Amino acid sequence: MTDLQTFQPVLLEAVGVEQGHSLESYRSRGGYAPLEKLLAEKQPPEVVEMVKSSGLRGRGGAGFMTGLKWTFLPKDHPGPIYLCVNADESEPGTFNNRILMEDDPHQILEGTIISAYATRASTAYIYLRYEYPQSWKSLQAAIDEAYAAGYLGQNIKGSGFSLDIYLHRGAAAYICGEETGLIESLEGKRAWPRIKPPFPAIEGAFRKPTVVNNIETMACVAQIARRGVDWFRSIGVPADPNNPRDPGSYGPKLYCLSGHVEKPGCYEAPLGITARELIDGFGGGVWKGLRAKAVIPGGISMGLLSEAELDTPLDFAGPGKAGCLGLGTAAVVVIDETVSIVDFLHNSCRFFAHESCGQCTPCREGTSWSLRMLERIRAGKGRLKDLELLAEIGNTMGMMPGSTICGLADGAAWPIKNAIAKFRDEFEEYIKQSNPTGYMETDPVPALPILSAH
């Protein structure tokens, strides 16, 4: 376990540096030298092995082993192989990719070039969400600089390796963050996630082998190349020796802290910092001297930690032990004690009803009906039975119960499940007070139209 006092941020080292986004600044901090060394000295399988042995897990949400993902690509494939960098950061509460792209785009590019070399990809697409115009400008400027300096294009630094990186602009759809939704969108179609298998490593973009990695993962690859596997593994939480399925949580992580804290922001810390350490140590505590009622551990789809669970370590395994879906994007959102949990859940359900792509019935209907029920509860027509119905929706939609193609539905279900399990008293009290004559009704009632959603 890394000591927080001595921990030095590396992913965010350019933040606050004048012209930190420029090629000159990135080089002066040691950037691109590791790439040149690696191209000269290592074969692609050795780079894969380096990332695999670092224990790096994908930073986009699912936490899959990055090096292992690369090994799923077919050997001796004639090509082309594609690398898609996922910059469709849309999980509510998450903004670390934006900060990396705006403040240190060359770190992303170096990681992308190394990853493309390892996976033998000759084209990389950075799928960037529409909402990040500054990131677009910053990345495009960096790509232009990198071409001019010979880090992109044909025969990079005489290595024989060639790579083109293209920016591809999204159109404001959360589902494009799902890797096969991203691929469909890149291909020019509606972003309906694909049934897996085949996984993208076998048949991805344009029906060719494809790797999809997150922006922060690319930054981590650049840092592993620069500082080494041992450095990376010295940070974070080692694998649990009693659990053969736990690959550990190594490396630095960008935590996005927002909501009711004094100092919202993106903070770099070793994986495994607790939610309380993050909120008090980095965020200046809950705002206005209030107490937290609940905290989202890693983007809204991960569910809720209660105040009593704030000492949960935010590594890949931690939030799951407290009943949450996982670490997700490590976006920590603090909800103070004055907020109604009904309002929180309404906001969550509205988001997922709006963003469900509509392909799988349990998700399309489940997200829509859970929002309608929350509308009804907030209109003073809630019934205790609604809590059972909501819990039933929460338990039946998703990949885990096996009813949907992608994990968006699990992400929609978890806030519902956690909120009802952890704050049931508050829901019951709200329903009884707001509907004193009807809260015991169990007969079917008409749904309320969705007034506040567009």
Add this chain to the structure above:
Amino acid sequence: MIAQRKVLTDEMVAKIEALMPRYPTKQALTLPALHIVHDELRQVPLDAVIEIAHLLDLAPAEVQDTLTFYQFFHQEKPHGKVRAFVCRSISCALRGGEQVLDHLCTKAGIKPGETTPDGSLTVEPAECLGACDFAPCMLAGDDLHKDLTPEKADQFLNAVRGGAS
């Protein structure tokens, strides 16, 4: 090839064609093409969809299918000269995002999603804009408006109206 294009200008077509070497299929140009037209016209009318389809060797229905999936593209009517997305997701909602959205719409005399009669402004609710460190926030054109208050929303509205007159 169609004899005469009604909506797509030569410039737009040149921009789209310049991107073709980047992708192994023409269909992959659907979103870039829609953006190029939308950036220019603030809408992608049906005629443009047909012309894009011709350019990319697709059926118009394929382009229209993609267009309508993303609620981003306006089709029937162009959005206002300024298009403002006000975030309503959790981090912004906790810090007053919905009140700012209501305030802005009330002052502009429109409902969320609508355009002012003078065509100067469209206000749309948005899901997380990825700027939760500056909640509540709004994206108007390429400008991110941070730590919004009703007063800042008023100033924004005045600037938009000033620019439109």
